[in-house]
Amino acid sequence: MRPAEPPPIRVPVGEGSPRWTSRTVQRRVPLVVHNATSAGRLLDLLPLFHDDFRVQLLVTSTGSSAFQGGIREIFAELELPVLPWEQALSTPVDLAVSASFGGELAHVQGKLSVISHGVGYTKKLGTPGAGSREPTFGLSPEWLLADGRPFVDGFVLSHPEQSERLARVCAEAVPAAVLAGDPCFDRMLAARPYRDRFRRALGVRRGQRLVVLNSTWNPEGFFGSGGSLDVLPGLLPRLAAELPADDYRLAAVLHPNIWHGHGPGQIRAWLDRARRGGLTLIDPVHGWRQALLAADLVLGDFGAVTYYSAALGTAVLLAADGREKLDPEAPLAEFVRRAPRLDPHAPLRPQVERAWEEHRPDPAPAGFVTSDPGRSAELLRRHFYALMELPEPAAPASLEPLPLPPYDPPRQTAPLSVRTRVSGTHITIERSTEHPHDAVGDAHLAVHEETRHPGDLEAADVITRDGRADDPRLGGADLWTAEVLREHPHCAAAVYVTGPGGCTVRTRDHGAFRLTACPGADADPAAYASSLHAWLAHGGTVPPDGVTLRTHTAGGAHPFLVESVDPRRAAIGRGLPDPDTPDTL
Numbered sequence: 001m002r003p004a005e006p007p008p009i010r011v012p013v014g015e016g017s018p019r020w021t022s023r024t025v026q027r028r029v030p031l032v033v034h035n036a037t038s039a040g041r042l043l044d045l046l047p048l049f050h051d052d053f054r055v056q057l058l059v060t061s062t063g064s065s066a067f068q069g070g071i072r073e074i075f076a077e078l079e080l081p082v083l084p085w086e087q088a089l090s091t092p093v094d095l096a097v098s099a100s101f102g103g104e105l106a107h108v109q110g111k112l113s114v115i116s117h118g119v120g121y122t123k124k125l126g127t128p129g130a131g132s133r134e135p136t137f138g139l140s141p142e143w144l145l146a147d148g149r150p151f152v153d154g155f156v157l158s159h160p161e162q163s164e165r166l167a168r169v170c171a172e173a174v175p176a177a178v179l180a181g182d183p184c185f186d187r188m189l190a191a192r193p194y195r196d197r198f199r200r201a202l203g204v205r206r207g208q209r210l211v212v213l214n215s216t217w218n219p220e221g222f223f224g225s226g227g228s229l230d231v232l233p234g235l236l237p238r239l240a241a242e243l244p245a246d247d248y249r250l251a252a253v254l255h256p257n258i259w260h261g262h263g264p265g266q267i268r269a270w271l272d273r274a275r276r277g278g279l280t281l282i283d284p285v286h287g288w289r290q291a292l293l294a295a296d297l298v299l300g301d302f303g304a305v306t307y308y309s310a311a312l313g314t315a316v317l318l319a320a321d322g323r324e325k326l327d328p329e330a331p332l333a334e335f336v337r338r339a340p341r342l343d344p345h346a347p348l349r350p351q352v353e354r355a356w357e358e359h360r361p362d363p364a365p366a367g368f369v370t371s372d373p374g375r376s377a378e379l380l381r382r383h384f385y386a387l388m389e390l391p392e393p394a395a396p397a398s399l400e401p402l403p404l405p406p407y408d409p410p411r412q413t414a415p416l417s418v419r420t421r422v423s424g425t426h427i428t429i430e431r432s433t434e435h436p437h438d439a440v441g442d443a444h445l446a447v448h449e450e451t452r453h454p455g456d457l458e459a460a461d462v463i464t465r466d467g468r469a470d471d472p473r474l475g476g477a478d479l480w481t482a483e484v485l486r487e488h489p490h491c492a493a494a495v496y497v498t499g500p501g502g503c504t505v506r507t508r509d510h511g512a513f514r515l516t517a518c519p520g521a522d523a524d525p526a527a528y529a530s531s532l533h534a535w536l537a538h539g540g541t542v543p544p545d546g547v548t549l550r551t552h553t554a555g556g557a558h559p560f561l562v563e564s565v566d567p568r569r570a571a572i573g574r575g576l577p578d579p580d581t582p583d584t585l
Contacts, residue, residue: 005063005084005085005086006082006084007084008083008084008086008087009081009082009083009084009087011081012025012056012058012081013028013056013058013081013083013087013091014087014091023053025053025054025055025056026054026055026094026390027054027055027056027094027095027388027390028055028056028058028091028092028093028094028095028110029049029055029056029057029058029093029094029095029096029097029384029388030057030058030059030060030083030088030091030093030096030097031045031057031058031059031060031080031096031097031098032060032061032062032088032096032097032098032099032103032105032108033059033060033061033062033071033074033075033099034061034062034064034065034098034099034100034101034102034103035065035067035068035070035071035100035256035257035260036067036069036070036071036074036256036257036259036260036284036285037067037100037117037255037256037257038065038098038099038100038117039070039071039074039099039285040074040117040256040284040285041099041115041116041117041183041184042097042099043074043078043285044183044184044187044399044400045097045115045183045380046078046400047377047398047399047400048377048380048381048384048397048399049384051393051395052393054390055388055390057080058080058081058082058083058088058093059075059078059080059081059082059083060082060083060084060085060087060088061075061085062085062102062103062104062105063085063103064102064103064104065100065102066261067217067256067257067260067261068260069259069260069261069263070256070259070260070285074285085103088108089104089107089108089109090109091109092109092110093108093109093110093111094110094111094387094388094389094390095110095111095112095113095384095387095388096108096110096111096112096113097112097113097114097115097384098112098113098114098115099114099115099116099117100114100117100138101114101137101138101143101144105151105152106146106151111153111154111387111388112151112152112153112154113152113153113154113155113156113383113384113387114138114152114154114155114156115156115180115380116138116156116157116158116182118303118304119158119182119185119304119307119308119311119332119369120157120158120159120161120162120330120331120332120368120369121136121137121138121139121162121165121327121330122136122304122326122327122330122331122332122333123136123137123325123326123327124136124137124325124326124327125137135169136165136169136327136330139162139165139166139169139170139327140169140170141169141170141172144170144172144173145170145172145173149172150170150172150173150175150176152173152176153176153387154176154178154383154384154387155173155176155177155178156178156180156380156383157177157178157179157180158179158180158181158182158185158369158370158371158372158376159179159368159369159370159371160179160371161331161368163177163179165327165329165330178379178383179371179372179379180372180376180379180380180383181370181371181372181373181374181375181376181379181380182369182370182376183376183377183380183399184289184308185308185311185369185370185373185376186370186373186374186375186376186377186399187289187399187400187401187402188289188292188293188308188312188402189373189374190374190399190401190402191289191290191293191401191402192293192312194293194402194404195293195294197404198290198291198293198294198404198405199294200407201290201294201404201405201406201407201408202249202251202280202291202294202405202408202409203249203407203408203409203410203500204249204294205246205249205522205523205524205554206522206554206556207247207522207553207554207555207556208246208247208248208249208554209247209248209249209296209297209352209356210248210249210250210251210291210294210295210296210297211239211243211248211249211250211251211295211296211297211298211299211352212251212252212253212282212291212292212294212295212297212298212299212300212309213239213250213251213252213253213279213298213299213300213319214252214253214254214298214299214300214301214303214305214306214309215252215253215254215255215258215300215301215303215320216255216301216302216303216304216305216306216322217255217256217257217258217261218303218322218325220301220302220320220321220322220324220325221255221258221301221302221303221320221322222299222300222301222319222320223254223255223258224320229344231319231320231344234344235319235344235348236271236273236274236277236279237273237274237277237433238348239274239348240274240277240278240279240414240432240433241432241433241434242347242348242349242432242434243348243349243352243432244430244431244432244553245278245410245412245416245431245432245433245524246429246430246431246523246524246527246553246554247430247553247554247555248352249278249280249410250274250277250278250279250280250410251279251280251281251282251291251295252271252274252279252280252281252282253282253284253288253291253292253305254267254281254282254284255284255303255305256284256285258284259284267281268281273414275411276411276412276413276414276451276452277412277414277433278410278411278412278414280408280410283405286403286405287405288305289308289402290402290403290404290405292305292308292309292312292314293312293402295309295314296314296315296356297314297315297316297317297352297355297356298310298314298315298316298317299316299317299319299342299352300316300317300318300319301318301319301320301321301322302318302320302321302322302323302325302326302332302336304332306318307331307332307335307365307369308369310335310339310362310365310366311365311366311368311369312366313361313366315355315356315359316339316340316355317339317340317341317342317351317352317355318336318339318340318341318342319341319342319344321336321341322336323336323337331364331365331368334364335364335365340355376399377396377397377398377399378396378397380397381397382397409500411466412448413448413450413451413452414433414448414451414452415433415445415446415447415448415451415456415460416431416432416433416445416446416447417431417432417433417434417435417443417445418430418431418443418444418445418446418462418530418534419431419435419439419440419441419442419443420441420442420443420444420530420531420534421440421441421442422442422534422535422538422540425535425540425547425548425549425550426549426550426552426557427531427534427535427549427550427551427552428441428552428553429527429530429531429534429551429552429553430553431446431527431530442534442537444461444462444492444530444533444534445459445460445461445462446460446461446462446463446464446526446529446530447459447460447462447463447464448463448464448465449463449464449465449484450465457488457491458488458490459490460488460490460491461490461491461492461493461533462491462492462493462494462495462526462529462530462533463484463488463491463493463494463495464494464495464496464497464526464529465480465484465494465495465496465497466497467480467496467497467498468498469498474496476496477496477498477503477504477506478504478506478512478565480494480496481494481495481496481504481505481506481512482494482506484506485506485508491508492507492508492509492533492537493505493506493507493508493529493532493533494506495525495526495529497525497526497529499525500525501516501517501521501525502514502515502516502517502525503515503525503526503528503529504565505529505532505533506565507533507536509536510536510541510542511542511564511565512564512565513532513542513562513563513564513565514562514563514564514565515528515529515532515560515561515562516560516561516563517558517559517560518548518559518560518561520558520559521551521558521559521560522558523551523553523554523558523560527551527553527558528549528551528558528560531549531551531560532549532562535549542562542563542564544564546561546562546563546564547561547562548560548561548562549562
């Protein structure tokens with residue numbers, strides 16, 4: 001039984017709409033959404049209709065997908081008139097564009113064009129009532145014919161390989177097929193020059209490698225628990241423990257059907273420990289392509305996003321196979337058969353390093369994603385306007401550039417085991433949530449003040465905090481660092497990080513210091529602070545005019561300047577009164 005639909009809209013279509021509309025248009029174009037995944041692909045197409053006063057855009061949802069979460073939010077973002085599905089089926093339109101099958105598409109009153117919401121048509125998925133038969137989704141008679149006849153006026157394919165498979169399995173639909181490239185991939189190709197910006201947006205520092213975990217929706221996917229081995233729960237803490245925090249940055253791109261199917265709050269709850277260890281969850285609609293462009297390695301599965309990664313030339317390790325879910329003739333299936341595998345039982349760091357070092361881009365995935373790279377806007381607009389029987393606008397067709405995501409650096413609140421080796425003013429450092437028993441160097445424990453377990457703070461040698469220099473809640477670096485040393489007698493250094501290149505450190509025995517990254521340095525200020533702590537413990541002293549130390553991590557040296565803070569304030573760390581602080585503090 002379908003859920004109750006909202007009442008029909010009256011503007012800009014509906015009963016009596018000419019009376020209320022300000023402009024008379026020549027064409028009506030509804031975008032037909034099945035779920036958040038297909039909506040994301042339709043968002044790529046919006047610029048093809050920009051600036052055309054002859055066209056009224058609408059949106060509607062078939063309600064046929066099991067994954068309805070996220071659709072309402074995307075509709076609110078689009079701010080286009082929303083047609084209830086029953087009204088959409090009863091309203092004459094000039095062109096309906098869908099990025100999926102399912103629902104009563106055959107009853108649309110107008111021309112219908114369908115594009116793929118993945119990398120072509122690759123996965124097996126039966127229609128309702130199909131029993132055990134699992135044809136290729138979108139590329140079989142079960143999906144393309146209604147009452148034995150094709151109902152799609154334009155079937156958009158991205159590569160002739162898809163046309164050849166279509167001819168073998170459903171020749172009736174071949175006349176509707178049109179090769180028009182891949183707008184999703186074209187947007188990524190156009191954004192390649194901005195890779196470094198996308199990396200900086202994720203807080204990836206010089207020398208760090210960004211590892212993106214990717215999973216398609218499916219019990220057999222990387223995130224799923226229905227495969228031969230449920231590797232994810234045990235793999236996540238090992239990734240944080242075996243991949244040093246300053247050498248690696250971790251992010252996850254999950255299929256929208258995972259994200260909205262289980263609920264973003266549940267995903268965050270399941271991945272809480274991993275997030276506290278530095279894993280960032282990427283927006284599955286607006287941010288995943290930028291993350292792929294920024295990545296050094298994708299730890300993925302048999303989904304389209306992993307294949308896009310390989311097409312971009314990025315190293316890939318498969319953590320889940322799932323080839324039985326794929327059309328064996330699809331290029332994605334061949335890629336899965338040949339791609340290197342992750343052994344979840346073996347040490348992870350050597351596998352990751354080997355995959356990155358030995359990787360050589362394979363031209364095959366890029367060759368099969370699209371036969372017309374960079375031309376999808378031109379080809380798609382030509383196709384859509386031909387179906388509408390409307391002359392194209394004079395301006396060249398174009399797609400929207402991928403936006404620069406908000407700055408989202410890692411937020412590690414799990415305790416970090418720190419190993420250091422000091423040689424003069426050079427300090428080699430490695431920080432991880434755990435350290436192997438045979439790790440070399442001196443050890444200390446660095447804990448973020450927002451750790452989940454307050455007992456961690458009592459054992460911490462270094463306690464850190466991120467905050468604005470003028471944050472009134474914390475009182476700034478001077479007040480906060482003084483409070484930390486008073487409240488935690490075991491703590492030797494309190495670190496207040498105010499930005500990506502600097503922090504204030506108050507030590508219990510040596511006073512307070514300001515740490516500033518020198519030109520060419522690009523490490524975490526908390527790593528500078530742990531380096532200073534180790535250097536001081538080895539007998540280092542800071543002269544009146546300061547000293548430059550060098551943190552060695554992520555394959556490079558990062559110089560930073562250490563300067564003493566006003567000695568009156570430094571006295572707080574030694575238990576002496578501060579003349580600028582009230583006695584009631």
